[in-house]
Amino acid sequence: MKPDIHPEYHEISIVMTDGTTFKTRSCYGKEGDTIRLDIDPKSHPAWTGVQRVIDTGGQVAKFNKRFASIGMRKK
Template identity: 75%
Template sequence: MKKDIHPEYHEITVTMTDGTEFKTRSTLKGETLRLDIDPKSHPAWTGQHRLIDTGGQIAKFNKRFAAFGLK
């Protein structure tokens, strides 16, 4: 490999939605990666539909369109 053109490849900690952690190697800047959706919570793997509102997007939508009578 050519020198000084590739990102640093180092060990990081991945935190799942239920709090479990595992270590892997990545070029991600930082030491940790926190997942919002993972195989333990995603409907494709669990078979259950569940709304996940991480950034308040659902509340923002409901507030914006409350005048239309949508719930």
């Protein structure tokens, strides 16, 4: 292995949607950083079988605002 070309590998915390946390090692961020998940295996429809609409970044609202006038005729 070549020296000084690999990213730093350190411990971070992961916070699941239900509030549970665990530690893992990653190249993300800095030592001790925390990742908060919006979707995880406990809430994702692929694992739970329950469908729900998640609009965390306002993407659905942005889409509706952008395309609300389509289909409406102007006089």
